[in-house]
Amino acid sequence: MSEETKNINKETDVLPEEPGGMKPIWFFVGLILFFIGLVLILAGIYNYYHPAQSGTVMEYMHPDIWWGGIMFITGAGFVFFTRNSTVE
Amino acid sequence: MSSLALNFADWLVIAIYFAFIIGIGFYLKKYTKNENDFFLAGRKNSSWVAGLAFLSANLGALELMGMTGDTFKYGVMVAHFYWIGAVPAMLFLAIYMMPFYYSSKIKSIPGYLKLRYDEKTRVLNGISFAVMTLLVAGINLYAMALVMHTFLGWNWHISMWASALTVAVYVTMSGLLSAIFTEIVQFFLIWFGLFLVVVLGLVNIGGFHQIMARIPHAYTSLWSTAGNANKNGMMVTWGGIALGLGFVLSFGYWTTDFLVVQRAFSAKDLRSARMTPIIASFFKMALPFIVVIGGLIALVLSKESSTGFHLLHTGGHINYDSALPLLLKRYYPHGLLGLGVTALLAGFMAGQAGNISAFNTVWTYDIYQAVIKKDATEEHLLWMGRVATLVGIILSVGTAYWAKSMPTIMDYMQAIFSWVNAPLFAVMLLGMFFVWITADGAFWGLLVGMVTSFGMYIAMKFGWIAKNAITFSHASSDMAANFWRAWWAWLICFGVTILISFFTSKKPKEELVGLVKGLTEEVDTKPRPYYKTPEFVAIISGVVLIALNIYFW
Numbered sequence: 001m002s003e004e005t006k007n008i009n010k011e012t013d014v015l016p017e018e019p020g021g022m023k024p025i026w027f028f029v030g031l032i033l034f035f036i037g038l039v040l041i042l043a044g045i046y047n048y049y050h051p052a053q054s055g056t057v058m059e060y061m062h063p064d065i066w067w068g069g070i071m072f073i074t075g076a077g078f079v080f081f082t083r084n085s086t087v088e
Numbered sequence: 089m090s091s092l093a094l095n096f097a098d099w100l101v102i103a104i105y106f107a108f109i110i111g112i113g114f115y116l117k118k119y120t121k122n123e124n125d126f127f128l129a130g131r132k133n134s135s136w137v138a139g140l141a142f143l144s145a146n147l148g149a150l151e152l153m154g155m156t157g158d159t160f161k162y163g164v165m166v167a168h169f170y171w172i173g174a175v176p177a178m179l180f181l182a183i184y185m186m187p188f189y190y191s192s193k194i195k196s197i198p199g200y201l202k203l204r205y206d207e208k209t210r211v212l213n214g215i216s217f218a219v220m221t222l223l224v225a226g227i228n229l230y231a232m233a234l235v236m237h238t239f240l241g242w243n244w245h246i247s248m249w250a251s252a253l254t255v256a257v258y259v260t261m262s263g264l265l266s267a268i269f270t271e272i273v274q275f276f277l278i279w280f281g282l283f284l285v286v287v288l289g290l291v292n293i294g295g296f297h298q299i300m301a302r303i304p305h306a307y308t309s310l311w312s313t314a315g316n317a318n319k320n321g322m323m324v325t326w327g328g329i330a331l332g333l334g335f336v337l338s339f340g341y342w343t344t345d346f347l348v349v350q351r352a353f354s355a356k357d358l359r360s361a362r363m364t365p366i367i368a369s370f371f372k373m374a375l376p377f378i379v380v381i382g383g384l385i386a387l388v389l390s391k392e393s394s395t396g397f398h399l400l401h402t403g404g405h406i407n408y409d410s411a412l413p414l415l416l417k418r419y420y421p422h423g424l425l426g427l428g429v430t431a432l433l434a435g436f437m438a439g440q441a442g443n444i445s446a447f448n449t450v451w452t453y454d455i456y457q458a459v460i461k462k463d464a465t466e467e468h469l470l471w472m473g474r475v476a477t478l479v480g481i482i483l484s485v486g487t488a489y490w491a492k493s494m495p496t497i498m499d500y501m502q503a504i505f506s507w508v509n510a511p512l513f514a515v516m517l518l519g520m521f522f523v524w525i526t527a528d529g530a531f532w533g534l535l536v537g538m539v540t541s542f543g544m545y546i547a548m549k550f551g552w553i554a555k556n557a558i559t560f561s562h563a564s565s566d567m568a569a570n571f572w573r574a575w576w577a578w579l580i581c582f583g584v585t586i587l588i589s590f591f592t593s594k595k596p597k598e599e600l601v602g603l604v605k606g607l608t609e610e611v612d613t614k615p616r617p618y619y620k621t622p623e624f625v626a627i628i629s630g631v632v633l634i635a636l637n638i639y640f641w
Contacts, residue, residue: 025273028108028112029276032105036101039100039426040101040423043424056419057418058292058419064421
């Protein structure tokens with residue numbers, strides 16, 4: 001977990017879960033990063049095996065795969081660390 | 089330019105974004121039980137939530153694209169908008185102004201004017217803010233549709249109505265709460281969606297030192313060419329930068345514009361409210377690493393014909409706003425391209441939601457409750473907030489169609505803030521720090537200031553007065569004129585407010601407790617280690633600001 005994420009969690013009012021309590025915003029940020037990251041990884045794998053005829057300039061670096069991976073891991077981290085949290 | 093052709097992966101990313109923000113609206117509706125939840129997000133946000141929302145409310149796609157294009161045009165000097173043009177004002181808001189705002193438990197900036205001055209000053213500012221907000225919201229909507237039409241080939245009407253309806257759905261359901269949630273989602277999408285362009289561009293060109301080596305010296309400097317307006321692309325001197333941008337425009341916007349300050353009001357306590365703009369200041373200082381470096385990358389690429397990189401031409405003129413979308417097209421494969429487009433869409437929609445949530449608050453409290461229905465119940469105000477959201481969306485769509493029929497309206501957008509915010513800042517500053525400033529002085533100062541600013545704009549637009557009459561320089565750009573006009577409008581408002589205050593009756597001191605420095609007790613007295621105090625963190629922010637200015641001097 002990054003230092004920034006730790007700080008964010010420290011600053012957020014994280015309380016024990018209550019039935020119907022509101023999930024913190026970081027949980028939703030995590031979810032959207034997780035799903036978009038997953039799509040990017042899958043698209044990157046597809047682009048790797050089926051490269052476009054008019055490729056992009058830095059295509060050889062496969063940015064979609066590793067950037068998607070960073071988003072996926074960041075998103076998973078946010079979801080994991082806030083999964084039981086609710087805000088007052 | 090051919091459209092940025094999207095494929096299934098790109099559309100999937102865009103669809104995930106839309107599904108999420110509408111889903112968040114539905115999810116938050118059950119937690120929006122009263123007017124406090126709807127208009128102030130329950131006043132329970134941490135400083136991180138409020139801080140990122142504070143920054144994101146200002147972080148529109150129009151700004152991202154416009155500033156990248158401006159860097160292509162003017163060079164590194166554009167960073168002034170993010171550094172001296174923002175950070176000192178944000179820190180001033182946190183340290184000096186927030187205690188008055190937060191401790192007085194006001195729900196809007198016009199609400200402070202009512203307490204400090206009187207009802208007429210509040211209503212004057214409420215009406216001018218509401219009109220400004222709807223104009224900006226409509227122009228923002230029009231700009232989004234224009235961008236989507238130009239770069240993606242999307243249908244103009246469908247783009248506009250789809251985004252307006254999406255914003256209407258989630259803001260109507262949970263007001264500021266959902267606006268803040270989506271603004272924070274937007275913040276992450278913008279960084280993940282656009283920062284990679286800079287990374288790939290730097291690798292492509294060979295590093296930052298290669299960029300600085302390949303562009304003219306005038307484009308690499310923040311201050312060293314500001315002594316002579318002829319020597320920098322912006323054609324502005326340090327006086328215009330410091331007084332116009334760094335003082336009046338910046339302080340006028342960041343300390344009094346309810347769109348951003350409303351986010352700080354949603355914080356759970358005074359310390360969090362004070363930390364809100366300070367946290368935002370660090371991220372504000374980081375934004376040039378997307379927009380300024382992105383613009384410089386586009387500039388370097390366009391100077392080398394072998395790259396095949398050329399900005400779009402629209403109507404025979406270079407379309408500088410095309411720099412960022414063209415970089416996306418150059419570096420992003422499918423999937424990432426969808427993320428880049430989503431980042432821009434998120435920027436537009438969060439900007440729209442921010443304007444609408446600020447409008448519904450000011451309309452409900454400062455116009456409707458103040459003038460039309462003074463005995464409105466809490467339930468009625470919540471209902472009115474939802475109605476105002478829908479009406480605001482419809483009016484902003486109308487403004488967008490008006491902007492479409494009058495493309496020159498876009499020119500007014502930069503100037504709108506100086507008409508309303510520059511004089512307001514003078515009245516706020518005087519009101520917070522001097523007990524003897526009167527309600528009549530503030531009202532007439534505000535009115536004269538707004539009329540003066542608008543009048544100067546019209547006079548220069550139609551050539552009745554020359555730009556250099558107000559800029560003290562033989563060479564002046566529109567931007568330099570904007571900076572200096574704001575300064576004069578502020579100064580005139582400042583002078584008129586003081587002058588009239590000498591001859592009109594003052595409020596008793598007991599009515600000003602908690603509203604004016606010297607009559608306000610320190611509310612946040614809880615002992616903390618020094619490194620957790622807003623003052624200490626603000627000093628660190630200031631040091632970073634100074635270091636950046638020295639590095640790019």
